[in-house]
Amino acid sequence: MKIWPMKNRWMLTAACALAALAPASPALAQTAPVERLPDVIYVPTPPEVVAAMLDMVELKDGDVLYDLGSGDGRIPIAAVKRAKVKATGIDIDPERIAEARANAKAQGVEGKVTFKRDDIFTTDFSDASVVTLYLLNSLNEKLMPRLLQLKPGTRIVSHAFTMGDWKPQKTADIDGRQVFFWTVPAR
Known part of the structure; x- marks a missing residue:
């Protein structure tokens, strides 16, 4: 084991402290996911x-459904029980993902539905034919540019919250x- 002279140990400690205070490099920021609430x-x-x-x-059979902010997984679980669809729930909260997976297992659809812990603003859902939401108006509006880039004909449904200037085609009161x-x- 090499023992560093006191002067070198101090310089190494100072360099590490300065590195910790310095902003992360752009390359590092892109490769290391940032945890958020x-x-x-x-x-x-x-x-x-x-x-x-x-x-x-x-x-309908063949649909690809993404539930953004899927919570306990009830929408993707209901979807796979209703039709032969590929259903994925996405939530940032690890507790919700664990709960959703447990619910899928308890309801006998464990291998038919997927739950991903991810950020709904960065994850890929470009293959969706159906998107379900229960977020806030502001979050729906933030997602809107990504939603409008989905293939024409993709169906989007939101519980309780709208999309700002993008007026809904249908509404229902339940x-x-x-x-x-x-x-x-269409574009």
Whole structure:
């Protein structure tokens, strides 16, 4: 074992301290994911609203559904029980992902649905034919540019929250709860 002279140890300690205070390089920032808190508190969508959302998008065999901010997984789980779809729930909260996976197992659909711990603003959902949301108006609006880049005809449904200037094509009131529907237009 090499023992550093006192002067060199001090310089090494100072260099490490300065490096820790310096801003990360752009390359490092892009490769190391930044942990952050969820954007919204978890509030589950009632079962009757889940059913109405899946009815509104006319879920069918072959659809690729992404639930952005999937919470306990109830929408993707309901989707795979209803039709032969590829359903993925995305949530940033590891507790919600664990709960969703446990719910899928308990409901016998463990191998038919996927749950990913990821950031809904950076994850890839470009193959979606259906997107479900229960976020906030501001978050829906932040997602809107990405949603509008999805293939034309992709169906989007949101529980309770709209998309600013993008007016919904359909709305429904389910026991006092609003559901909004859009279709990605042709470019």
